[in-house]
Amino acid sequence: MIRIALDVMGGDKAPEETKAGALLFAEEIKKSKKHVHLVLIGTENDLKDLENHPLKSYFSIEIARDYLPMDIKPTDALRRKESSMYVGAQLLRDKKIDAFVSAGNTGALLACATLVVGRIPGIERPALAVPIPSLNGFTVLIDGGANAEIRPDYLPQFAAMGIEYAKILGKRFPKVGLLNVGTEENKGTEMQKMAYALLKQRFDNTFYGNVEGNDIALGTVDVVVTDGFTGNVALKTMEGVAKLISHILKQEAKKSIDGILGAFLFSRVLKKLKKNLDPRTYGGTFFLGVDGIVVKAHGNSDRIAIKNALNVALKGVEGGLNENLKRELEGWK
Amino acid sequence: MIRIALDVMGGDKAPEETKAGALLFAEEIKKSKKHVHLVLIGTENDLKDLENHPLKSYFSIEIARDYLPMDIKPTDALRRKESSMYVGAQLLRDKKIDAFVSAGNTGALLACATLVVGRIPGIERPALAVPIPSLNGFTVLIDGGANAEIRPDYLPQFAAMGIEYAKILGKRFPKVGLLNVGTEENKGTEMQKMAYALLKQRFDNTFYGNVEGNDIALGTVDVVVTDGFTGNVALKTMEGVAKLISHILKQEAKKSIDGILGAFLFSRVLKKLKKNLDPRTYGGTFFLGVDGIVVKAHGNSDRIAIKNALNVALKGVEGGLNENLKRELEGWK
Structure with missing residues (x-):
């Protein structure tokens, strides 16, 4: 039971x-x-x-x-x-x-x-793991905000947690990416450079390398690891964009007969879009x-x-x- | 001339x-x-x-x-x-x-x-200032990626640059927000706490306080200041969400007659949405x-x-x- x-x-x-x-x-x-x-x-x-x-x-x-x-x-x-x-x-x-x-x-x-x-x-620091809708189904972002400040050696631990979560959600061989400001190995601050080396050493083939903000929604990897400050900003930024888009669609839909009719016929699509982007759809995030x-x-x-x-x-x-x-x-x- | x-x-x-x-x-x-x-x-x-x-x-x-x-x-x-x-x-x-x-x-x-x-x-460090579409017209995000690592005292300088840019774009009394993981004064890392105090001291009424990721697109303030690492991640994350949404809309539109017709009638709206979210619309960002x-x-x-x-x-x-x-x-x- x-x-x-x-x-x-x-x-x-x-x-x-x-x-x-x-x-x-x-x-x-x-x-x-x-x-x-x-x-x-x-x-x-x-x-x-x-x-x-x-x-x-x-x-x-x-x-x-x-x-x-x-x-x-x-x-x-x-x-x-x-x-x-x-x-x-x-x-x-x-x-x-x-x-x-x-x-x-x-x-x-x-x-x-x-x-x-x-x-x-x-595990030195538990972290919030958040599944985010992506072109590849979803991407697990970890840490979503539990630890604003971290050490580079926490990131392989975050990666291990994110990988197990991604497996639970159906990914067989999850790939891990380090959130950074460019894809080359030497990008970012000292924190990212050290984390890159540690992740590469620990995960080898499972570690994809650096990814950028757009890779979260594009689903380039299954797990994106980052500190809780950056992770929280990324999550909330996405929420904001989704709200902006929903607002633009609503406003524009009111402006013409084509818009009204289009929005009406398109309503199933818009609902699905809203559901996809609504944090409540997933309901909760693991504190791993x-x-x-x-x-x-x-x-x-x-x-x-x-x-x-x-x-x-x-x-x-x-x-x-x-x-x-x-x-x-x-x-x- | x-x-x-x-x-x-x-x-x-x-x-x-x-x-x-x-x-x-x-x-x-x-x-x-x-x-x-x-x-x-x-x-x-x-x-x-x-x-x-x-x-x-x-x-x-x-x-x-x-x-x-x-x-x-x-x-x-x-x-x-x-x-x-x-x-x-x-x-x-x-x-x-x-x-x-x-x-x-x-x-x-x-x-x-x-x-x-x-x-x-x-100005100790020039920074990239990027106007982002928001419910309030636009929000200037600075730094968009020039300085991955910064000191707290750079942020009032970024704010000054962002304010002048926002004025050029038509905002009369731009408000400045500090990108953080919560709105309370004591949120974030030491960097944010120190930057908060410096911004408050320098700008007083013009400084709104801490803002979160969603406030960028919601347009809560006219200028959002942050380090180039977080700023770059936020920008690219938004790009990714816009692409994901455009993909979902396209896929769903193909699935039924209602979807096809809806998308057709809605095409002007979708074009506007795409234009709004396309970084090429603004064409370029100032290196201030x-x-x-x-x-x-x-x-x-x-x-x-x-x-x-x-x-x-x-x-x-x-x-x-x-x-x-x-x-x-x-x-x-």
């Missing part, structure tokens, strides 16, 4: 949308007949309406006496040990659950995951390197995004994401 | 497309009756067919005995003093021309501009901080892009871009 826990109290739309998302997921478990059990962590008050729910056999309730506000500081989060997020991290550490999903404050979740659950041996599956759902998640995030976690457990990663890192010793 | 020079030998499609672009520009000068004169710098062999051209009164020819290949190293470029690019930089230094445009190797152009033409007093107007055209420029780059240069001269910047920096002493 796979046990996936959800922090019902985390997210801008918690607990209504988190609960609704949990029920959508429970419905899916029921249909799929998979051996999966959902654990909902939240305050008694917010969970009592689910006690006699028809889907109750698919989930259990774990009461937490406290919960964290969305603007909490990571250091404060570590002090509030009765919060739903902290309780989730403890359950994961104690192997009482196989995965933990939260749409709460990112820094708080990273802190609880790293310090309560702990790191996988061989922690000794337990942790999925960060977007703070703004609605029920669909929460359900998707729970599925991301399930996929990670089913695919043996952390076991594979540990095996790979064993070989590095 | 404003004198704009073009490096006819620079660019993947030189000299055919550079010459064709120059003639399109000459045609525009003729029509506009502006007091503008074009100077074409290239080898005798490549320019002899223009000697008796009907538009000859709008341009003159400057013979260079050498030209730089597209993959030249900056250090080698500085040694080849008879190249069209080096000659252009010399003409600019000697005030024989008001602006210089090249689609040649970026590093070589930056080296020739910085070391032959020289810097504006108060050099004591003379230098415009870098995309290496892959066709005649339209070259013509647009020449117009960018003209706009800079007409708007007094460098004079305004010098005046601003005078006040900093």
Whole structure:
């Protein structure tokens, strides 16, 4: 039995949308007949309406006496040990659950995951791995924002994590690229030059070399490694472009009969485009390197995004994401 | 009389497309009756067919005995003093021309501009300023890739350059944002924290604070300052997303009658979208901080892009871009 826990109290739309998302997921478990059990962590008050729910056999309730506000500081989060997020991290550490999903404050979740659950041996800094739609299906970008400042030797670790994630998502022999400002070996700052050498040494054929920003969406490689500062800027820049394009399409569509009619006929395409570029489609991103599956759902998640995030976690457990990663890192010793 | 020079030998499609672009520009000068004169710098062999051209009164020819290949190293470029690019930089230094445009190797152009033409007093590192389409018309991103590594105190200088550029493009009171991984004051690495303090001190009301990647396309501010590494990644990431979207739209349009018809009726919109996101639309980016107007055209420029780059240069001269910047920096002493 796979046990996936959800922090019902985390997210801008918690607990209504988190609960609704949990029920959508429970419905899916029921249909799929998979051996999966959902654990909902939240305050008694917010969970009592689910006690006699028809889907109750698919989930259990774990009461937490406290919960964290969305603007909490990571250091404060570590002090509030009765919060739903902290309780989730403890359950994961104690192997009482196989995965933990939260749409709460990112820094708080990273802190609880790293310090309560702990790191996988061989990983110095856990990192956020984000799958990005690309011409080649998707590209895993890691680090998506957990570590603004890094050392070059973290990048082979990020690469190992990204590779295992890409495998879970169906890539058989993932290729890794180092995000840089040119493709030649000697490009970038000292950080990139040193990281290039370390990646080449560690991965050899799996390492493609340097890639540039456009290669993320073009899908030149399956995994793009970078520091959390650059990764976060790249991710958010893409979000902005997608919004701009959607705005231009909408505005232009209103301007003429051809535009209105074209947009109407094209609506399926535009919907698909929006879905492709919407971060909620993927629902959640793995916080990899922690000794337990942790999925960060977007703070703004609605029920669909929460359900998707729970599925991301399930996929990670089913695919043996952390076991594979540990095996790979064993070989590095 | 404003004198704009073009490096006819620079660019993947030189000299055919550079010459064709120059003639399109000459045609525009003729029509506009502006007091503008074009100077074409290239080898005798490549320019002899223009000697008796009907538009000859709008341009003159400057013979260079050498030209730089597209993959030249900056250090080698500085040694080849008879190249069209080096000659252009010399003409600019000697005030024989008001602006210089090249689609040649970026590093070589930056080296020739910085070391032959020289810097504006108060600017330690010239930087590439790139206007990016946004919900607010455009956002000037600086540095777009000239300086992979920077010091925090360069950022107020980048901001000053970006502000003057934004003014040239019609913004009356440009606001400046610092590219970061969150909007709070204490976000980012030591570099961003120090830069934040310096920007706040120098610009006060003009400084908006931290912005994130999505703010570039959303147009939250008029000028976004960052190091050349992050700036280059952001720019290229956007290019990639635009290509991905254009690909999705094309593929989907083929899949059904509705799609085909929709795309047909929507074609004007799609063309506008493509134009908006195509770097060639702007034609060229200013290399600011050099004591003379230098415009870098995309290496892959066709005649339209070259013509647009020449117009960018003209706009800079007409708007007094460098004079305004010098005046601003005078006040900093």
